[in-house]
Amino acid sequence: MDKTYQPAAIEKNWYETWENNGYFKPSGEGEPYCIMIPPPNVTGSLHMGHGFQESIMDALIRYHRMKGHNTLWQVGTDHAGIATQMVVERQLDADGISRHDLGRDKFIEKVWEWKEESGGTITRQLRRLGASPDWSTERFTMDDGFYKAVQEVFIRLYEDGLIYRGKRLVNWDPKLHTAVSDLEVLSEEEDGFLWHFRYPLTDGSGHLVVATTRPETMLGDSAVAVHPEDERYKHLIGKTITLPLVGREIPIIADDYVDMEFGTGCVKITPAHDFNDYEMGQRHDLPLINVFNDDAQINKNAPEKYQGMDRFDARKLIVEDFEALDLLEKIDDHKLKVPRGDRTGVVIEPYLTDQWYVKTQPLADEAIKAVEGGDIEFVPKQYENMYFSWMRDIQDWCISRQLWWGHRIPAWYDEDGNVYVGRSEEEVRENNNIAADVALKQDDDVLDTWFSSGLWTFGTLGWPEETELLKTFNPTNVLVTGFDIIFFWVARMIMLTLYFRKQVPFSTVYVHGLVRDSHGQKMSKSKGNVLDPIDLIDGIDLESLVAKRTGGMMVPHLRQKIEKQTRKEFPDGLAAYGTDALRYTYYSLASTGRDIKFDVGRIEGFRNFCNKIWNASRYVLMNCEVQDDEGNRVDAQDCGQNGSDDYELSVADRWIVSKLQQAEKAVAEGVESYRFDLASQALYDFIWNEYCSWYLELSKPILNSDDFSAAQKKGTRRTMVRVLETTLRLAHPLMPFITEEIWQRVKDLAGAEGDTIMTAALPICDDSKIDEQAMTDVEWLKGVIEGVRNIRGEMNISPAKSIPLFFANGSDNDQRCLNENTLFLQKLASLESATWLNAGDEAPLSATALVGEMEILVPMAGLIDVEAETARLNKEIDKIKKDVGRVEGKLNNPKFVDKAPAEVVQKEKDKLADMQSALGKLEEQIGKLAEL
């Protein structure tokens, strides 16, 4: 074995072995356990959020697989309608071609080509993370089989009256020429203006002043509204206004939606271009006057002068024209929320179009019940509130998109505009008796991507066929996802699955936090603070990292800023930490759903942890194998691997086995409560601070000295290799590669069998293996050793220097412990001698430490300075005195003694007694020093 752990040397090989041997497939035996991957965008690449999420899922999957469950991790990718279409359009654009030049069929061919070419990126990256999904059933939401499910759902919902077509205001992206959902619109506060226009009354008796942030929409005004109680305007209600620039006569109406306090108290109403105005238009039966075309240019419903103008050019001109007519009252600065498309960044327009909708309320009612009734549980729980608040106020879902890439809507129209829904044109003709000579045309639109991903949990398993897979793995166990797509995806999966399967899609939703950079900033390309998980695994030099972060950056000063900040934060680039260290970092930060700040310092610590495991294993192998000069095995030592029982266990052996049980329990509790931070912490602590720091150190005196018998040596070898082997299995779900690599070499020495650690049994805590006596004895041993080390450390005694040690004021138990552990003490505390003092025995002048009641004494002669020791003792005394004061205060308070439970009072009394006894001894010691 190499002296340091080299992740790159092993990861790829093990992954290929696992995949080629089909270890990721469900075993077909045991209780089913299933996770559906949230399908990543097929054209995307792995970011830190994916890395976090996939690592969690893989830990759960590997954990349950090792527990003997019939485990399926269903994998696949999403066709991501808008995102993918945009990518391909951009590519074509570079060659000066638009998708319309190509035509729909050719364009879709291009998209498929692009998918074939780049669609494998993210799945390759998933493999680098060590993810163990069943690749043999990988699905894509545009697969033929999946399309069948999508079509079936659409048709059934239509037939059940839950899908309808209607002309409504939608969020229109003028760049993409499609409707987008509320959730795809981001509103940010921006600086703008509030223009105040004078609208003259038709009868010439004056004017009203209306304020607007979007002057161009005035071309479509169909009323002016005031509050019915507004004394200023009450008398004008029912009169009309002659709309400037347009000349249309529009009514002044009363509606209590109007806020009298805001602006002038008069509102222009444009029902075709504003959601609130649309509703008011419905109430007052106002005409809908659409003045835009698909590009958000002024259309022919407006005066000729403005026709064909871009909306923002028209805005400018309209303001100028108002000014010219002396109808511009004033312009105020105004902050407003501007809705922008999350993909394109252009301002979204409320726009009147024909769209398909899902009537959501009936579905939502059931979906709410499923969570209220506990059939679905969110972890952490507070996300249920978020879910409820959205579901209780849900709007009908617009599912049509004016795109080419996606599931085409299975609806056909005849020349009279009648609509027929069916599985194919043939079926539609047959079912509706439409003659062959009647022309039918399929709807051009495709379905919202979330419509298909909403079927993910059952569509991937063969639905609408009632397959074995479906029966076995539905409902799935847990969905692991970010809170940002609870509405987009989780809620929709719940609604659709309940409707079509009459069961929940999953019983638990584990919501994890967002991965941020080390300063808590959201990682984004434009901020230039993204970390690529693969770079953390493989490492990257500074120049490449800078190039990567600034690549595609158009704005020069941003480029410079990012370059500067990158060079400052990572002056040496990123080291190659390996997959296991990356994964462990994720786990250590995965507490209760809060956002995680990813600090590279953490991953370095876990790389070191991997190295620790590696080297501990080297040590174990050195002792359990017969090795040649290169460290290769030439033979095995007798570690009891043949089942023989001629061995003897030391107190350390019994102790580490006890500690192992506790670690197994803690890891299981952590994983099962989705507290991967606690699980990883428990494991780290056991491996580093128990097994390496103490157990392996305690093994050295046994293995290297003639004072121990062959049976004792064998007991130690047996324990050390078996505990290591078990620990590897315990750690495997979290760190798959290093555990497999080492396990392969130790398994036979530990008497274990199997081709891979992946399918070996998960270690389960066995309380009967916990040896309380061994636990307290080793604590005693540690206490003595730490006492000596403390004196050494503070008194600057070289660790190389052997010293004599005396024990005073000890109990029978102390004496027993000393007798049984002298050899350990001598080695671990580098003692020259250990001498038990009976009552009355003269002790040399010494530095002192306390282990319970017992004093341990390091003679000062030639080693320790009186002043230094006095200072050290005083420091200790001060510390204790502070606590004594506090505890005495408590005990002197009669209310405490009366009201607190007896055991709490007793505990305080014991504490005080211990401290006072310690104080007495330390002060006595100081006294002795002072006499000199």
Place this chain on the structure above:
RNA sequence: AGGACUAUAGCUCAGUUGGUUAGAGCGCUACCUUGACAUGGUAGAGGUCCCCAGUUCAAAUCUGGGUAGUCCUACCA
């Protein structure tokens, strides 16, 4: 405007039903190349648990009120 979450060591975070000497990792200081590991070892320093009030014998923990930050949801033309 409404709601949620967060505030603990220099940094990143744990801290169960109120009773701990408030912990871990990283960083810091000193010493140590001892034969698994310097990606290491030993020892140490470092905390007004955001502030104020309350409940209680007892509050990092419970309640109320602030402050700061993050994020949702709804937004007024």
